[in-house]
Amino acid sequence: MLPSSSLSTTSLGAKSNAAPRNPVSLRLYKVLSTTYDDAATRDALTTLSEFYQQSTAFGAKDSPKGEDESDATAHRTEGEDAVAASGTAARARKSLRRDAESKVAQGSQKFLKAFKEVDKNLDILQTYVETMQIQCDEAHAQLQSTNQACKSLLERAGGLRSLRDGVADRQAAVDGFLTLFTLSESERDAIESRDIMIETGFFEAMAKAEKIRDDCHVLMAGEDGPTQAGTDIMSTTSQQLEQGFDKISRWCSLEFRSLGRDAQLEVGSTMREAIRWLRKRPELLSDVLHVLAQTRQATILSTFMDALTRGGPGGRPRPIEIHAHDPLRYVGDMLAWVHQAIAGEREFLESLFSIKGDGRMVGSVRTFDGGGEEEEWIGILMDNAFEKLCSPLKIRVRQTVRSQESCITSYKVANLLQFYTVTMRSTIGDKPILSKTLNEMTDDSYKAFLDTIEAQSRSLARTPLPEDQDVTPPLSILDHTQILRELMSVYQSALIGDENETDRREGFRSILDTMVDNAIEMCINSSDARVIQNPEWDKEVFMLNCVTHLQNVVKSHSFADYKTEALQNDLDLREAEIVVGHYHRVLRDAGLDKCVAVCEAKRPDEPISRVGAMQPTNLEAALRNFATWLSSPDVVQPQRLSRLLDQRLGSRIHRAALRRLANSYELICSEVRKPENKYEAANTTLGSQRPFGQMTALRQVLGIEEDIDM
Missing domain, CATH: 1.20.5 (Single alpha-helices involved in coiled-coils or other helix-helix interfaces)
Structure with missing residues (x-):
């Protein structure tokens, strides 16, 4: 069974097919086909439904039954509600316009x-x-x-x-002017206060007062001349600055008197700033530095004397004079203390004047030209500080030097003084009193050393040779050269390393010349005296040994090369002399001396076969003696030359003499073979004895075959 709406639609569809032009059907169809989904239609229906609900409620409230009827309405059943709703809808359809x-x-x-x-x-x-x-x-x-x-x-x-x-x-404007050209109350108090102590605000107040004074020149340079305000400000600031500088001067003097008693000083920033300000008043700075110089002078002298006699705090380090028995250490300790004090004083003054390091290498020479005003002040202060130290230092060093009997110790002390003189000169320059004192002490020590050498040389010259003295260097020469060797070692160790060859030679020339020349003179005098007493004394070998010994001593050092060369020249001259003498002695020992004399003195008109030793009988005897000598040991090593210290020198002398001997034998052979000398069977005469008139065989026997071309 279909619902009524479906039947109605079907009926309407059938009727529409039957009568499509019926107005009622068209209107009904239009109403039924209209959709109510749009928002306006929904809002209208909602308003209409609310309207009737309110109307129903309103009508119920206005009914004459009042609360009783409301109670009755509240107890209606559901069926009654449906009937009421259908009645409201019917009423609404009938009276919609009226209700609206x-x-x-x-x-x-x-x-x-x-x-x-x-x-x-x-x-x-x-x-x-x-x-x-x-x-x-x-x-x-x-x-x-x-x-x-x-x-x-x-x-x-x-x-x-x-x-x-x-x-x-x-x-x-006035406040700004006063701020620029006047000091505040606190700044005035910092400058004008009677309290000598200086604080940081004081220098700020001084800087401001100085700036006010500089700026005030603008007020003084007007077209109408200086203004009254400018004059007053200049007067006020001048008084304030003078008070400030006076306060700085008094404070620095007080600080220098109190701090100057210390051996080592530390400079604070306040002190450096005070000195910087005083540099603007040279007269005040000069007075303050004078106080400092006096204080440091007394302090350094007192500290030096304490180091000599009392030592350091608690006895460490020990007093310097406790080593007075050791001159080298005694003088070295004093000079080392002075050098350390100079370095500390230099560092203190550089810090005082706010001078930075000059960037020089350690040990390099300081340049004093162009250092400026500060360098000049430092030089003056250091000179004054060490002025009184020079006298006790000089006295002690001079006593130590003069009390030495050993020339080696004197030379070591002199070299030590020379080293510290050069070192301190590079720190303080040549002009200070301390540098001049060190130069004087160095000169005195070298003079004492040279006096000792001269005294030793005079003593050496008066030393006679012992009776049993052989041709070796005597004991006095050995002692003398041992001293020379030690002196050369001391000089070598004292060289810094930057000297040129000329300076190295000149630094030891006077000592070397004195000692070597005196030794040679002593040897000559002693040897001459020995020859007078003993004609058999071999002076030439003795002198060669002494000169060779001296040369061996000096040639080990490069700065003595000139003396080594001079001794070599002396050896060459003496070698040439002894070669001649040794040749004549060998010629005499070989038995050919008279024959050679005849050959050298022959006359052209006289045959030498008729002259003395060259007569055939005498010549044969001489040749036999020569052959006998060729078999003796003296051909290889003569006894005389074996006593030379330098065996190479002896071998060289002997070979030279043998070459001359060979030449002399060759001269005899050539004269014998000459027809004008009228020798019968010359070859037989020469060939009867060794070397049979053959020079090659003679040179082989003498061992000089390799020297043929010489």
Whole structure:
């Protein structure tokens, strides 16, 4: 069974097919085909449903039954609710327009009631406005009269305000001027206070006062001349600056008197700043530095004497004079203390004058030219500080040097003094009193050393040779050369390393010449005296041994190369002399001396076969002696030359003599073979004895075959 809506639709569809032009059907069809999904339709239906619900509720509230009927309505059944709803819907379809108009009328009544209230309030507001208008008119009238009354007062207030602004501007200008050209109360107190102590604010106040004085020159350079304000400010600041500089001077003097008693000083930033300010007043700085110089002079002298006699704190280090028995250490300790004190004083003064290091290498020479005013002050202060130290130092060093009997110790002390003199000269220069004192002490020590050498040389020259002295260097020469060897070692160790060859030679030339020449002179004098007493004394070998020994001593050092060369020249001369003498001795020992003399002195008109030793009989005897000598040991190593210290020298002398001997034998052979000398069977005469008149065989026997071309 289909629902009624479906039947109605089917019936309508059938009817539409039958009568499509029926207006009722068309309208009904239009109503049924319309969709109610749009928002406006839904809102209209919702409003309509609420309208009738409210109307039903309103009607129930207005019923005459009152609460009883409401209670009865509340107990209706569900069937009754459905009947009521269907009745409301039927009533709504019949009286929709009337109900709508009734609703509109009710709304209009509400609007009228509201507008009535508004109109009533507007009347009240209008009355209030009129009242306020009246009051405003009265207030305006009063304001007009007040404005008229206050106009003159406002004008006067404006004038006063302008005057106040002008005064404020002038006050600001005055305050700014006073700030720029006057010191504050605290700054004045820092400068003018009687308290000598200086604080950081003091230097700030001084800087400001100095700046005020510099800026005040603008006020003094006007077209109308100096202003009164400028003159007053210049006078005030001048007094304040003078007070400040005087305070700095008194404070520095007090600090120098108190701090100067210490051996080592530390300079604070306040002291450096004070010295920087005093440099602007050279006269005050000079007075302050004079106080410092006196204090440091006394302090350094006292400290030096304490180091000599009392030692350091607690006895460490020990007193310097405890080593007075050791001259080298005694003098070295004193000079080392002075050098350390100079370095500490230099560091203190550089810190005082705010001078940075000059960047020089350790040990390099300091340059004193172009150092500026600060370098000049430092030089003067250091010179004054060590002035009184020179006297006790000089006395002690001089006593030590003069008390030495050993020339080696004297030379070591002199070299030590020379080293410290050069070192301190590179630190303080040549002009200070300490440098001059060190130069004097060095000269005195070298003079004492040279006096010792001369005394030793004089003693050496007076030393005779012992009776049993052989041709070796005597003991006195050995002692003398041992001293020379030690002196050369001392000099070598004292060299710094940057000297050139000329300086190295000249530094030891006088000592070397004195000692070597005196030794040679002693040997010559002693040997001459020995020859007089003993003609058999071999002076030439003795002198060669002494000169060779001296050369061996000096040739080990490069700075003595000139003396080594001079001794070699002396050896060459003596070698040439002894070669001649040794040749004549060998020629005599070989038995050919008379034959050679005849050959060398022959006359052209006389055959030598008829002259003395060259006669055949005498010649044969001489050749036999020569052959016998060729078999003796003297051909290889003569006894005389074996006593030479330098065996190479002896071998060289002997070979030279043998070469000359061979030449002499060759001369004899050539003269014998000459027909004009009238020898019968010359070859037989020469060939009867070794070397049979053959030079090659003779040179082989003598061992000089390799020297044929020489």
